Amino acid sequence: MSDLQRGGNAPVPVPASALTVTLAWPQAGGVAVDVSAFLLDAVGRVRGDADMVFYNQPEGASGAVRFVASAGQGRFTVEPATLPDMVERIVFCVTIDTAGARGLTLARIDGAEITVAASGTVPAVRFRPALADASEAAMVFGELYRRAGQWKFRAVGQGFDGGLAPLARSFGIDVADVAAPTPVPPPPPRTVNLAKVTLEKRGQTVSLEKRGASFGEITVNLNWSRGRRGLFGGGAIDLDLGCLFELADGRRGAVQAVGRAFGSFAQAPFVALSGDDRTGDVSQGETLRINGAHWPDIRRVAVFATIYAGVPNWQQTDGVVLVTMPDQPPIELRLTEGRNDHRLCGVVLIENDGGRVRLTRIVDYMRDQRMLDETLGWGLQWVHGRKD
Known part of the structure; x- marks a missing residue:
């Protein structure tokens, strides 16, 4: 099981x-x-x-x-x-x-x-x-x-x-x-639409308002098909989650397994990578945690997925990124239509829009992180890196 x-x-x-x-x-x-x-x-x-x-x-x-x-x-x-x-x-x-x-x-x-x-x-x-x-x-x-x-x-x-x-x-x-066995008090005035929001077109956006003092913990989860061994030229694919970040004070950088830049949840950049699933055997995949209590300190986060090892084959990964936070509908983005000659997929741009969380679908396939940086105008300096 x-x-x-x-x-x-x-x-x-x-x-x-x-x-x-x-x-x-x-x-x-x-x-x-x-x-x-x-x-x-x-x-x-x-x-x-x-x-x-x-x-x-x-x-x-x-x-x-x-x-x-x-x-x-x-x-x-x-x-x-x-x-x-x-x-x-x-x-x-x-x-x-x-x-x-x-x-x-x-x-x-x-x-x-x-x-x-x-x-x-x-x-x-x-x-x-x-x-x-x-x-x-x-x-x-x-x-x-x-x-x-x-x-x-x-x-x-x-x-x-x-x-x-x-x-x-x-x-x-x-x-x-809908019949109920006994009368129940009316629900509280706050309503939440639980129907999952799927961003299907490039540039499609959704904005979310705070329902309390903060957004709580914002999680970005990358998961992919469990039964894919042997489909990518031998071993299981190593699909990684990461992001570029820019803080309100202008500091910029990347959170990713390469270079062991796992970030931090409690202090700047207030974004942390949960770990590195190299085999796909970890059922929860990989997760970025964004500290919504420090949302005023964050300007934008660009989430990406990379095929670090294995033959690039985005269609067969059945990859899905799910963005969740308390009392908000989950936001889903699928990574199945990509170019198999590119190892990186820019997935979603998460921006602080006057205190709101605005998510914009990217889902664009590129050569590497540097190319994503240039596309979004982040302006980072890149050097070759490895996980080990």
Whole structure:
């Protein structure tokens, strides 16, 4: 079984019959847990209220998705072969019932997990989100998604405030048609759209406003297909994440594994690289952490990915960069259409736009970091470097 970290993805076995997706949690006294699944189209919306599968509507897509609840868990049976072509993703969510009235959060079910298995077999993948310090009452645990004809699972772990009604509304459900077993207080006035934002065209931008004192921790995760050994002329590819940074006081530089320039989260440049996954065996891939508490000190960050070792083949990496931060929709960028004669992909430009976080899609394939620097006008001095 493959244990994934947040943002990690892995292929799932698609048998002739069905997949079983199970969400399980420790049974804590007085805590009622609801699970739900939403069948989404290419833009992250349901086609109608029937695309929500939960305790009060246990079937969706004419029985292609079915739900059964029991003590301490909820189980979904998914038949990929019978799903409509318009359904490209199925997201699986957990909410604490009447959380607002009782002051409960997901921390009460720390240790909860989601697993995916071919029906009748042991789980192939598992994800356990970090809930010990969770302040939210709802979370998207994970998603099944269709990619190039193959089904995969991604560990999401995206939490937000509110109960079942605002969760359903975020995916386009008419909440008036969603029955609840008991009356619940209205959700707080703050609303968060959880539908994933995918930047698909070069130059496409999205701006995010602060919802509190700071943006919290901004994470940029690079992940790629698990089962790719032997596709790149022998060994596994070494796909690296890095960035150019410019601070508000004019200081500029790079954070990357080359030269062991891993940065720092607590002090300048307030950007840190989590590590260097040389084999692709680390399920969470590689992550840049940007300290949102110091966002006023940061002017811009240009994120890039490089193929450090192995034959350049961007299409077969199924690479994806996911930008996440608390109470904001995740931002996704895919690196699958690139030029195979270039080792570097400039992915996304993250800028401080009057206190907002503005993300602009680059996804342009280049020779190296120097060429990205020249394209964006950073003005750094470059020398040849190695990881060791």
